[in-house]
Amino acid sequence: MKTITTTEDLAAFCADAARADYVTVDTEFLRERTYYSKLCLIQLAYRGDGTDDAVLVDPLAEGIDLAPLYDLFRDAGVVKVFHAARQDLEIFAVEGDTIPAPLFDTQVAAMVCGFGEQVGYETLVRRVAKAQVDKSSRFTDWSRRPLTDAQKKYALADVTHLRDIYEHLAAELAKTGRTPWVEEEMDVLRDPATYRVEPRDAWRRLKMRNPSPRYAAIARELAAFREDYAQTNNVPRSRVFKDDALLELASMKPKTPAELGKARLLLREARKGAIADGILAAVAAGLAVDKADLPDLPSQKNRDQINAALADLLRVLLKAKAEKAGVAAKLIATASDLDDIASGTRDGDWAKGWRKTVFGTDALRLCEGEIALACKGHAVRVIELPRD
Known part of the structure; x- marks a missing residue:
């Protein structure tokens, strides 16, 4: 199991992979304590002669530059194959300003091919590759070094079996004439806007039951502040304040620190300092919105x-x-x-x-x-x- 830790070795592998029809890709990352995912490992494989055609890339290695990988991702002659690609693609879109293309998601393809809804990778490995995946390393800390042999074996299996799965699904799609169906589904994944959360639009994700436009205006300002704070400080939005606390604040409309202190659902850390100041400013901004500029409520129409x-x-x-x-x-x-x-x-x-x-x-x-x-x-x- 080869682990690439230098830019030179990564460039050499990518040059070899660029001669293949496709390359399978997966990542391991952490996100529990950050807004953006921390990329910890990249797995790559292509259909070669079995010698160094599947590798692990350590993005945490000192001095490594992922530029050769992003060049490969932009190579229109090589299909980039993922399973349940969205989170992986978000990482590359944020860190490398690159979305791999052409793109193929085996989870989407499997749904088109009749494998059921949201079919898991292990299921496809079992049914297509006739193999089993050792799940024991799934929830390990991928940021710690050195990686164990068990971690490396688990991670590499995510792209070696994916070769068989991709070839099987691609052949099935070609046989049934449904390759364009999957291509349609890739449009959303290829769109950079899929991976951007604009603070001013963050409120649209909320499940608001209050139909009041003024309530929505305050919620919009609170959600925008929370998203901007979370992005700027790279912390999960729930660590700033959770949705239920946001909606409570939109109803309470606190104007002073004392009123803010009466919120039942607000975390203790959010009752003071920059977060408390931001909440009060957001509420004030929501209350000041002109009637003509109140937001249109999400369409719960009819x-x-x-x-x-x-x-x-x-x-x-x-x-x-x-x-x-x-x-x-x-x-x-x-x-x-x-x-x-x-x-x-x-x-x-x-x-x-x-x-x-x-x-x-x-x-x-x-x-x-x-x-x-x-x-x-x-x-x-x-x-x-x-x-x-």
């Missing part, structure tokens, strides 16, 4: 107008369509999507691209009374209804 019977029919239709296509239902449309459709929404990812072909068109036809569903045995059939 939730009270959901046609519950139609939503149930859409769930049946989705299940039937997913089973027929051999695609994970969750990849086609979420439960929230179905409720949106049943409340009158007529656009969304479910109505675009391959999803429209598999499900979206018939979903809209069901809403318009153009088709009905019938059950025969275990099969659900779509029945055309006569036009009026």
